[in-house]
Amino acid sequence: MSDVEERLELLEAELAIRRLVAVYCHGADKRDLDRFMSVWASNASWVLSDEVTFRGHDAIASVVRRQWEAFAGYVHWTTNHVVEVDGDRARGECDVAVAVQLHNGQWLHSGGTYIDEYVRVDGCWLIARRDARRGFDIDPPPEPHDVPVRFDDLLSSTDEEK
DSSP states (O other): OOHHHHHHHHHHHHHHHHHHHHHHHHHHHTTOHHHHHTTEEEEEEEEOSSSOEEESHHHHHHHHHHHHHHOSEEEEEEEEEEEEEETTEEEEEEEEEEEEEOTTSOEEEEEEEEEEEEEEETTEEEEEEEEEEEEEESSOOOOGGGOSOOHHHHHHTOSOBO
16 A cells, blocks of 8 residues: 555544534534434443443434433534544544523533544444543523433433443
8 A cells, every 4th residue: 555545644633533423413413313423333331430331332322312302402613623544543632612502592512522443344433432421510500300310310321331
């Protein structure tokens, strides 16, 4: 393989991985389960805190469905995406800002960093692990009664966690 071909392959990989991050956000924000799940490897892990990790498609789908019940809506913006490709594996880091609407109409703003691991399966890049626990609140956190689902509720709703 020539240097140009290698560089082109690297660019294609990075663009495909960047697209995963955008499709993740669109799927979550538009409540499109097929779109949201299309970015995950079958044995992927979604880490939401030190104590809460969901593994596999069924568990991840269960969590996002419960989040959709818990919040009237939300919007994600990702930026500063850095990707390092190594063959059929890659790592990435991006910052995320999130606006979440509670059922009472109140909007809250928060942000954080996604630390990702990606894998290429049959020529298609997928998220193998997303660590989303590095977050911060811009607005004061909501009162517990304003959010009907907590992560411990989500954890008990599936048998594929940790």
